[in-house]
Amino acid sequence: MSKEEPAIKRYRKEHEEEKGIESEEDDTYTPYIPVKERKKQQLLKLGRLVQLSNEASNLAKSSSENEHDSDLNQEDLGRKYNISLLDQHTELKKIAESKKVSAVEKQLKEEEKILEIVAEKKALMGVAELAKGVQYEKPIKTSWTPPRYVLSKPxxxxxxIRHRMKILAEGENIPxxxxxxxDMKxxxxxxxxxxxxxxxxxxxxxxxxIPTILSGRDLIGIAFTGSGKTLVFVLPIIMFCLEQEVRLPFVPNEGPxxxxxxxxxxxxxxxFDIIRYYCGHLQQAGFPEIRSALAIGGTPxxxxxxxxxxxxxxxxATPGRLMDMLxxxxxxxxxxxxxxxxxxxxxxxxGFEEDIRTIFSYFKGQRQTLLFSATMPKKIQNFAKSALVKPITINVGRAGAASINVTQDIEYVxxxxxxxxxLDCLQKTAPPVLIFAEKKQDVDQIHEYLLLKGVEAVAIHGGKDQEERSRAVEQFRSQEKDVLVASDVASKGLDFAxxxxxxxxxxxxxxxNYVHRIGRTGRSNTKGRATTFVNKSTEHYVLLDLKHLLIEAKQVVPPFLLELCSETEKNPELSDGCAYCGGLGHRITECPKLEAIQNKQASNMRKRDFLSNADY
Known part of the structure; x- marks a missing residue:
């Protein structure tokens, strides 16, 4: 019996027979290709790449044309021989940019769909009006008109005037x-x-x-903190009530x-105090008394x-107490x-959305509706426009932009x-100083620490009773105390001189919330300073929003924030930020606020389903 050959040799022999190779030298033989021929093949390959890329970019225009162009022939490729590599690079770059634009358009369409889904509820309409299908088509008429010399101007x-004062007004027949x-009479x-x-x-x-409201128009007013929004709605309502009282005095239990x-x-x-101040001036001058009431929790x-x-x-009123009284x-x-x-x-x-809708159901007729805020993203504007009657939107600066009068310092601590x-930060400026903290226990801890260090400080948060909160605010406002430590209950609309x-x-x-907080200083064209502590526990998306806010306000951006890169920086076309919350550092597709609300709604639905299916 003959000795068997090794398996490896048998494999190599069978492999050579299948390929038709006659000798072992042919297996290692590589034919020589001249340099000119290799360059020609490379150009052919590049030409084919460009041609295919052009066809891909034209896919959206015509599918039939695309099928026709896909049949490449030697004549088409031949025209590519004389194109330089630099021209090839330029062409490929244009194709890449066109693909990028199409990706941006796709994302914008996706965001529009999300915004439509979010804004489909008419949160500012009453239940009864929705049920009856009531629609008001004409704004309320008032007796006020602008001066004749103003109306005569083109x-x-x-x-x-609007352009010079950076006022952006949208709507029909803007006063x-x-x-x-x-001139406002x-x-x-x-x-x-x-x-x-x-x-x-x-x-x-x-x-x-003010002229818009005096004309009886519904209004969405957006302006930076400290710009005087309160007087915009306080003065017209005083004038309307004065007119009503003069024509037919209010009787007991009538109103508001x-x-x-x-x-x-x-x-x-x-x-409430601002209303009483101006009503007091009217009464002292002999005008009829305009009575105002305050309905808030914690008071009799x-x-x-x-x-x-x-x-x-x-x-x-606040929503909770008003709902209770209604x-x-x-x-x-x-x-x-x-x-x-x-x-x-x-x-x-x-979370007052349902309460607001219920409050609207108590109205017996058409009303003039006004919405004001410093941070009002598109989702709220869409809610409002669906319910208001031919509203006028007035923008002074971007919704959600920080006041340019505030110098913002960001410190890593x-x-x-x-x-x-x-204590070091308190040395930056003279009192009064306002300190904000997220948690109630942090507010109490900071307050205690400052008192131990001899600092005249008071504190407010949602856990304190109303009498203590009111006393603390009054002491700080009258400058009896140098420092007010507060949660976000003091960040919205409060005016401290x-x-x-x-x-x-x-x-x-x-x-x-950050924009509202720092807006407590730098009010009425005065200068202010805001210092913010951040560290590794701060959320990444908030830091991105903060970075873009600082850039917009032309503030100094610290190096650790400059290192962060957002999606809006990669795509300059997406520079308008999130349409849901107004943050500049992210898009609505990755909005954490929207995600949190959706998770909360899903949780509430699961809870209701559990309770409805439970056996009692």
Whole structure:
């Protein structure tokens, strides 16, 4: 028996027979290709690449043409022989950019769909109106008209005023802007009260906003913090109520004629005090008394009802207390024709959406509706436009932009070193100083620490009773105390005179809250400073939003923020930020706020399903 050959040799022999190779030398033989021929083949390959890329870019135009062009022939490729590599590179670059643009367009379409889904509810319409299909088509008519000399001016003059004051107004038949309070036809006591407050001429939002409201138009007002939005809705409602009282005096238990809803007790109290200030000036000058009432949690209901029982012109309220009083039929909105929601987007974000819809169902007729905020992204504007009657949107600056009067300092501080570092930050400016913290326990801890160090400080948060909160705010406002430590209950709309410095003990999870916080300083064209502590526990998306906010406000961006790169930087076409929350560092497709709300809604649905299926 002969010795078997190794398996490897048998494999090599069979392999050579299959390939038709006659000798072992042929297996290693490589034919020589001249350099010229190799370059020619490379050009052919590049030409084919360009041709295929062109066909891919034209796919959207015509599928039939695309099929025809896909049949490449030697003549088409031959035309590519004389194209230089530089030209080839330029052509490929254009193709890449066109693909990038198409990707951006695809993303924008996707974002529009998301925004439509989010904004499909009519959150600002009453249940009864939705059920009956009631639609108001014409705005409310008022007796006020602009001065004749203003009306006689051509439209381009009004447009020039808006352009110069950076006012963006959208809507039908926009009333002309008025540059003085005298042109707005306010009585002398009101103008005197404004002068005593140091207000001699209207701010941009007042120039366009007050004539719009006096004309009876529904309004969405957006302007940076400290721009004088409160006077835009307070002064017209006082004039409307004065007109009603002169024509036919209010009888007991009648009213309110005007309703102002605020998200926090402190903001409601501040608005109430401003109304009383100007109504007091009118009464001293011999005008009829305009009665206003305050309805907020933590205060006796009897105080509100004593005013309502005499006939109430204006009611300032928080959603919770207002809902309670309407439910118990302590007040009614039968003659209410004026509704203002201050910091409207914050109320919806805080979970008052259903309460607002229920409150709307208590109205018995058409009302003039006004929404105001410094941060009102498109989702809230879409909610509003679906319910308001031919609304006018007034923008002074970008919605959600920080005030340019505030110098923003961002400091990287370790978590354990924050409290100690506060003392160094307090040395930057003279008091009064406002310190914000996210958690109630942090507020109490900072307050205790400052008291131990001899700093005159007070603190407020949602866990304290109303009497203690009111006393703390008044002591800080009257400058009896140098420092106010607060949670976000003090960040929305509150006006503290001469606050030079705001310190963010921690960066909030929402960039809108950051804008509201730092807006407590740098108000009414004064300068202010804001210092914010960040560290590794701060969310990445918030830091991206913060970076773009600093760049927009032309502030110094620290190196650790410059290293962060967002999707909007990769695609300059996507520079307008998130349409849901207004953050500049991300898109709506990756909005953490939207995701959190959707998760909360899904959780509530699961909870309802569990309770409905449970056996009791």
């Amino acid at each position: 439209d381009y003059v009004h447009d020039a 002309p802007p008025l540059k003085t309070f005298k 306010f009585p002398k006591p009101i103008i005197l009260g404004l002068e005593r407050k140091g207000i001699k001429r209207p701010t941009p939002i007042q120039v366009q906003g 004629y005007g309703l102002i809803i605020c998200p926090s007790r402190e903001l409601a109290k501040q608005t 209901v009897n105080e509100t009802m004593s005013v309502v029982n005499h006939g109430c012109h204006i009611l300032v 439910d118990k039929k302590m007040i009614n909105l039968a003659i209410c024709r004026y509704l203002c929601m201050d910091e409207a987007d914050r109320m919806i974000d805080m 370790k978590q354990e070193a924050k409290v100690v570092h506060l 001469d606050v030079q410095h705001v310190i963010n003990y921690d960066m909030p999870d929402d960039i809108e």
